[in-house]
Amino acid sequence: MIVTTKELFQQAYGKYAIGAYNINNLEQTMGLFKGNVESKAPFIVQLSKGARSYTHKLMLETMMTTADKIFPDAVFAVHLDHGDEETCMDCIASGVYSSVMIDASHYPLEKNIEITKRVVDAAHARGIVVEAELGQLKGVEEDVSADDHVYTQPEEAEYFVKQTGCDSLACAIGTSHGAFKFKGDQKLRFDILEKIQKLLPGFPLVMHGSSSVPQDEVARINAAGGAIKGASGVDASQFLQAAKLGVTKINIDTDGRLVWCRVHREFFRDHPEKFDLRDPGKVFIPEYAKFIAAKNVLLGSAGQVDACRAALKK
Numbered sequence: 192m193i194v195t196t197k198e199l200f201q202q203a204y205g206k207y208a209i210g211a212y213n214i215n216n217l218e219q220t221m222g223l224f225k226g227n228v229e230s231k232a233p234f235i236v237q238l239s240k241g242a243r244s245y246t247h248k249l250m251l252e253t254m255m256t257t258a259d260k261i262f263p264d265a266v267f268a269v270h271l272d273h274g275d276e277e278t279c280m281d282c283i284a285s286g287v288y289s290s291v292m293i294d295a296s297h298y299p300l301e302k303n304i305e306i307t308k309r310v311v312d313a314a315h316a317r318g319i320v321v322e323a324e325l326g327q328l329k330g331v332e333e334d335v336s337a338d339d340h341v342y343t344q345p346e347e348a349e350y351f352v353k354q355t356g357c358d359s360l361a362c363a364i365g366t367s368h369g370a371f372k373f374k375g376d377q378k379l380r381f382d383i384l385e386k387i388q389k390l391l392p393g394f395p396l397v398m399h400g401s402s403s404v405p406q407d408e409v410a411r412i413n414a415a416g417g418a419i420k421g422a423s424g425v426d427a428s429q430f431l432q433a434a435k436l437g438v439t440k441i442n443i444d445t446d447g448r449l450v451w452c453r454v455h456r457e458f459f460r461d462h463p464e465k466f467d468l469r470d471p472g473k474v475f476i477p478e479y480a481k482f483i484a485a486k487n488v489l490l491g492s493a494g495q496v497d498a499c500r501a502a503l504k505k
Contacts, residue, residue: 193259194503196268196290197320197358199233200395200439202499207491208398208434211235212483213272213444215242219451220254222476224262226483232492233499234265234483235290235440237272252287266496266503270322272442279310283319292361296324300347307355315356322397322440325351326363345386352391359395359440362387366400366425379429384436395439402445403427408453415456427489434491441490450482451475 199209210227214220214236227234238251255269271282271291282288291314295306307323314321326343343362352360364380387396404424412419430441458471465471487493 192263192266192500192503193255193289194233194266194268195318195320196235196270196322196440197395198503199235199266199268199499200359202233202495202502203434203439203492204393204395204437205435207495208430208438208441209233209235209492210483210486210490211237211270211272211397211440211442212447213237213239213242213442214251214447215245217254218472218475219447219479220258222479223483224258224265225476226480227267227487227496228262228264229480230484230487230493231496232484232487232490232494233267233496234487234492235268235270237270237442237444238288239272240274240278243278248281248285252285255287264496266500276306276310279321280313283310283314283317288319290320290322290358292322292324293357294324294361296327296341296361296363300325300351304351304354307351307357311356311358320358322359322361323351323355323357324361324363324399342380342383343387345383345390348387349390352394359397360387360391361397361399364398366398379425379433381429381432381436384433384438388437391437394437396437397440397442398433398438399442401425401430401441402443402449404445404449408446408449411453412449412456415453415460417452417456427486430490443486446486447479447482450479454478 203209212223214223236255243251268289269287271279271288273294274292279291279293282291293307293310295303311321325348327341341363348360364383402424404422409419409422454475455471458474
């Protein structure tokens with residue numbers, strides 16, 4: 192069942208967060224759906240501008256509509272992650288996406304508002320909801336990069352939401368894109384979330400760059416010939432704390448790439464005679480499903496799909 196993120200957020204607000212997972216190919220898609228169905232969690236499939244280029248947008252979109260048929264128990268949204276205006280408009284016109292993210296956060300405030308408002312107007316006319324971003328996360332995501340954190344200002348957030356009419360807002364509170372998020376102690380600005388929630392009560396907030404970069408995954412990758420040093424991420428035990436402060440969507444991408452890397456490095460280390468791409472794929476799909484199910488427990492979304500489906504049918 193493909194639904195909008197807005198519908199998912201209405202059920203999750205203040206209780207748990209929905210996992211938003213980026214996918215790029217068939218193996219990730221199968222593992223993602225299996226993991227969410229097995230853990231009985233509603234979820235968000237994220238297709239980025241880069242993924243639409245890598246696999247081709249039509250292939251990815253067809254995979255989403257096909258997965259909806261293969262996994263009838265799945266309740267999920269199809270979401271464009273970090274889109275520019277042109278990509279947002281293309282996704283809105285496709286008829287597949289139930290949600291798009293316009294990321295104009297690298298522009299000055301008023302231009303960000305102007306671009307976001309155009310996307311909101313086009314999306315809402317088609318029954319599609321919009322995520323926007325204010326502030327910037329350190330690191331690189333698609334075509335947008337930032338050398339340091341630009342924290343979201345609560346008063347600007349209130350103004351931005353009222354001016355644009357967006358349905359959710361990605362806030363910069365100290366998370367970062369990529370595998371190398373923190374040096375020393377991680378410091379997430381929950382005080383910023385608290386202030387935004389007071390100014391925008393009940394409004395869905397989003398945490399990007401929230402992979403936890405499990406150190407056991409990094410260690411196994413390195414033991415199998417990798418050279419990932421200094422990688423660290425968000426403390427996953429803080430997910431529910433964020434959810435209570437209005438965060439209804441938490442983006443996780445890097446961790447899934449680490450699982451892919453670990454499986455393939457270990458497989459070809461242990462089976463140097465193998466060359467069939469399906470062999471490591473058969474290992475990756477259930478491993479990725481297990482990873483997704485475990486994340487959903489930390490997010491609090493595991494076991495919520497039946498209640499979510501019942502509420503959506505009312």
